[in-house]
Amino acid sequence: MTSEETPVGTLPGTGALLDVRDLSTRFDSPRGAVRAVSNVSLSLERGQTLGIVGESGSGKSVLSRTIMGLLPRSTASVTGEIIFEGEDISGFSDDQYRQFWGTEMAMIFQDPMTALNPVMKIGKQITESLRRHMGMDRTTAHDTAVELLRSVRIPEPAKRFDVYPHQLSGGMRQRVVIAVALACGPRLLLADEPTTALDVTIQAQILDLLEDQQRERYMAMILVTHDLGVVAGRAHKIAVMYAGRIVESAPTRKLFADMKMPYTEALMSAIPRLDAPPHTKLSAIRGRPPQLVNPGPGCAFAPRCPYARDLCSEERPVLRPVEDDPDHLFACHYPVDSAESIEIKDHLRAEQMVAEAAGGGDSDGW
Amino acid sequence: MVIPMAGSGTSHLRPSEKPLLTVENLTVEFPARRRKVVSAVSNLSFDLLPGETLGLVGESGCGKSSTGKAIIQLPPPTSGTVTLGNTELTALSGKELRQQRTRLQMIFQDPISSLNPRKNVFDIVEEPLRIWNLGDAEERDRRVTECLHAVGVDVDGARERKPHEFSGGQCQRISIARAVVTEPELIICDEPVSALDVLVQAQILNLLEEMKQRFGLTLVFVAHDLAVVKNISDRVAVMYLGKICEIGPSEAIFSNPAHPYTEALLNAIPVPDPSVQVDSSDHLRGDLPSPIDPPAGCRFHTRCERATDVCSRVEPQMAPVGNGHYVACHHPLITPVEISRSVGTTVTPTD
Numbered sequence: 001m002t003s004e005e006t007p008v009g010t011l012p013g014t015g016a017l018l019d020v021r022d023l024s025t026r027f028d029s030p031r032g033a034v035r036a037v038s039n040v041s042l043s044l045e046r047g048q049t050l051g052i053v054g055e056s057g058s059g060k061s062v063l064s065r066t067i068m069g070l071l072p073r074s075t076a077s078v079t080g081e082i083i084f085e086g087e088d089i090s091g092f093s094d095d096q097y098r099q100f101w102g103t104e105m106a107m108i109f110q111d112p113m114t115a116l117n118p119v120m121k122i123g124k125q126i127t128e129s130l131r132r133h134m135g136m137d138r139t140t141a142h143d144t145a146v147e148l149l150r151s152v153r154i155p156e157p158a159k160r161f162d163v164y165p166h167q168l169s170g171g172m173r174q175r176v177v178i179a180v181a182l183a184c185g186p187r188l189l190l191a192d193e194p195t196t197a198l199d200v201t202i203q204a205q206i207l208d209l210l211e212d213q214q215r216e217r218y219m220a221m222i223l224v225t226h227d228l229g230v231v232a233g234r235a236h237k238i239a240v241m242y243a244g245r246i247v248e249s250a251p252t253r254k255l256f257a258d259m260k261m262p263y264t265e266a267l268m269s270a271i272p273r274l275d276a277p278p279h280t281k282l283s284a285i286r287g288r289p290p291q292l293v294n295p296g297p298g299c300a301f302a303p304r305c306p307y308a309r310d311l312c313s314e315e316r317p318v319l320r321p322v323e324d325d326p327d328h329l330f331a332c333h334y335p336v337d338s339a340e341s342i343e344i345k346d347h348l349r350a351e352q353m354v355a356e357a358a359g360g361g362d363s364d365g366w
Numbered sequence: 367m368v369i370p371m372a373g374s375g376t377s378h379l380r381p382s383e384k385p386l387l388t389v390e391n392l393t394v395e396f397p398a399r400r401r402k403v404v405s406a407v408s409n410l411s412f413d414l415l416p417g418e419t420l421g422l423v424g425e426s427g428c429g430k431s432s433t434g435k436a437i438i439q440l441p442p443p444t445s446g447t448v449t450l451g452n453t454e455l456t457a458l459s460g461k462e463l464r465q466q467r468t469r470l471q472m473i474f475q476d477p478i479s480s481l482n483p484r485k486n487v488f489d490i491v492e493e494p495l496r497i498w499n500l501g502d503a504e505e506r507d508r509r510v511t512e513c514l515h516a517v518g519v520d521v522d523g524a525r526e527r528k529p530h531e532f533s534g535g536q537c538q539r540i541s542i543a544r545a546v547v548t549e550p551e552l553i554i555c556d557e558p559v560s561a562l563d564v565l566v567q568a569q570i571l572n573l574l575e576e577m578k579q580r581f582g583l584t585l586v587f588v589a590h591d592l593a594v595v596k597n598i599s600d601r602v603a604v605m606y607l608g609k610i611c612e613i614g615p616s617e618a619i620f621s622n623p624a625h626p627y628t629e630a631l632l633n634a635i636p637v638p639d640p641s642v643q644v645d646s647s648d649h650l651r652g653d654l655p656s657p658i659d660p661p662a663g664c665r666f667h668t669r670c671e672r673a674t675d676v677c678s679r680v681e682p683q684m685a686p687v688g689n690g691h692y693v694a695c696h697h698p699l700i701t702p703v704e705i706s707r708s709v710g711t712t713v714t715p716t717d
């Protein structure tokens with residue numbers, strides 16, 4: 001749970017659990033190098049949740065997979081450092097990573113079906129990794145697995161032990177995936193859109209469950225989503241990604257109270273509000289994120305940004321701290337509260353009012 | 367003594383207002399193992415006035431898609447009636463039904479897989495015109511161009527490219543173009559934005575509103591997220607396990623939910639404001655029960671905090687709680703009103 005007193009910097013006497021420095025991931029492709037992740041730095045303490053937010057194609061999954069060491073070595077090249085408990089793991093071999101998975105870091109994915117073996121009973125999927133990683137005997141593994149299923153709120157876990165994944169609902173399957181991920185007590189859990197495939201009631205249950213488990217185990221969590229609403233009440237800090245880069249990051253409350261990036265603002269204002277009357281036109285920026293081959297010199301958001309000026313397409317803004325606040329970083333020439341952007345915002349608002357008075361809703365947002 | 371009835375009644379229908387679509391006692395069943403049946407939709411009734419958007423909301427598996435498919439008769443319902451204008455669709459022969467089919471279209475949840483992967487996008491949009499033999503080649507070309515333009519898809523690109531070369535949001539635009547091309551009166555949108563990110567979702571919701579104005583459409587909009595449904599709907603029907611538990615004007619459903627399940631759906635929506643505390647005790651527990659042998663009485667009683675003895679025995683009937691606002695619950699969150707007094711009364715919460 002977010003709270004005012006949550007320390008955001010490093011706790012005295014403890015280093016960060018995860019410290020990612022200047023991480024970039026490229027894929028070889030016939031069209032040239034795809035720069036899926038560029039120069040990402042972030043850090044995470046034990047017990048904390050970092051929300052990574054961005055639209056489809058912004059590089060969230062590639063970043064998570066890079067940290068997990070799950071990329072195909074043949075086409076992906078990674079530079080930068082991934083420091084986990086003080087050790088740089090970015091150069092790990094597959095074997096070294098295999099030792100890490102489950103016990104140090106675990107990941108859950110959007111589609112629970114891809115994470116589970118469809119022809120293996122769910123209980124066995126948990127006991128397998130308990131026996132392999134924790135060296136448990138058959139009986140201990142069985143009992144531990146039943147307890148785990150109970151802790152992720154699978155009703156009648158002893159009975160459900162012997163069912164196959166397809167016999168469960170989507171929400172139940174995701175709970176099994178969480179049980180598998182938590183089985184060997186990882187210190188870091190990466191959850192890549194764990195609830196995007198689920199409906200809102202089950203989403204709320206799964207997020208509650210992750211939060212409880214995280215608190216109980218004092219585990220760190222990276223929660224990836226495209227919906228700022230999902231992380232608002234659940235993450236300690238948030239990093240917003242666009243075109244493979246972090247474009248704004250801050251402790252959650254600060255980010256919402258004082259967002260600087262036009263892109264963060266766009267993600268926020270696209271969410272339908274329950275307090276707005278029906279048929280309220282949603283503010284939807286046009287277009288899609290850019291191709292990540294041969295990026296131009298300027299800000300990657302410029303073609304879609306309502307506040308863009310000439311400078312934006314000429315020079316890429318660097319990620320810099322807000323004055324007097326090293327915790328809040330953003331990369332923008334004309335942040336939303338700058339005089340230049342306010343001027344444009346007023347202008348757009350006036351135009352909109354004229355259009356509405358004329359009775360014809362104009363078709364922006366395409 | 368209350369006699370349990372087969373459904374929750376039809377008092378919320380508006381026959382005097384000349385609905386475009388009236389669905390009455392719709393039941394959809396599928397065969398299950400050991401000669402049991404999946405009761406996907408049970409005695410469902412609702413109506414839509416011309417130009418109205420009805421939001422149909424509920425958890426995965428509650429029967430939303432089955433309802434949509436039964437309306438377009440693919441497949442026809444197990445029982446009940448679907449009346450479009452003056453035509454009762456379930457009574458029609460195959461040929462008669464085909465003549466009606468251009469009046470109804472459906473848009474599906476998964477934008478990419480619902481389009482034929484082997485055809486180019488222009489042909490995909492044109493296809494319904496060819497199937498129903500509408501217009502000559504030149505007229506068809508003009509109409510497809512107009513529709514692609516209306517949804518913001520590049521016409522030349524559409525002639526050359528296949529669906530997998532477009533993003534999820536673009537495929538949903540293509541589905542919309544394909545749906546409006548036959549000039550239908552009613553479009554059923556089955557979770558058209560559930561697979562999209564928030565930015566594309568906003569684009570598609572705005573586009574649907576615009577298409578509705580431009581082509582004079584009436585919409586059924588299916589979703590599981592009440593915030594999305596509120597944005598687009600005039601009227602909202604909340605479904606649980608094959609039945610409607612609450613129906614009414616959008617605004618009333620949100621400001622004054624009457625059914626405990628509606629309230630639970632509202633509590634589940636993530637609020638984009640960190641100062642709002644997430645309270646997990648407000649969140650609905652457990653999963654939707656199986657639609658084979660659904661719970662007796664009120665189907666929600668196994669998960670409802672207000673449930674009493676009567677709830678597990680007697681099915682609640684639709685009763686008015688405000689202007690055009692009806693709920694089927696023995697212990698609703700707001701007090702039922704007399705129909706005669708319902709017009710213009712303000713409704714206050716009971717507790």
Ligand SMILES: Nc1ncnc2c1ncn2[C@@H]1O[C@H](COP(=O)(O)OP(=O)(O)OP(=O)(O)O)[C@@H](O)[C@H]1O
Binds near residue numbers: 055
């Ligand atoms: N194996 C790969 N080879 C080449 N390009 C790739 C590969 N994997 C991902 N990409 C590209 O990297 C970019 C980022 O993709 P990524 O899957 O990380 O996005 P995302 O933010 O997770 O989006 P979503 O919300 O759709 O999951 C995209 O442009 C994608 O096409």
Ligand SMILES: Nc1ncnc2c1ncn2[C@@H]1O[C@H](COP(=O)(O)OP(=O)(O)O)[C@@H](O)[C@H]1O
Binds near residue numbers: 404406430
């Ligand atoms: N063709 C089918 N055969 C058997 N059961 C089905 C079939 N289609 C749907 N069902 C079942 O009917 C119920 C309602 O499904 P559906 O209408 O798809 O729900 P929703 O669209 O609300 O998620 C579910 O229990 C589902 O498993």
Ligand code: SF4
Binds near residue numbers: 300305317335
């Ligand atoms: S740098 Fe310019 S284009 Fe980029 S987000 Fe800021 S104002 Fe917009």
Ligand code: SF4
Binds near residue numbers: 668672682697
């Ligand atoms: S009828 Fe009873 S169980 Fe059903 S919703 Fe109302 S209070 Fe709950």
Ligand SMILES: [Mg+2]
Binds near residue numbers: 061062
């Ligand atoms: Mg992803």
Ligand SMILES: [Mg+2]
Binds near residue numbers: 431432556557
């Ligand atoms: Mg469905």
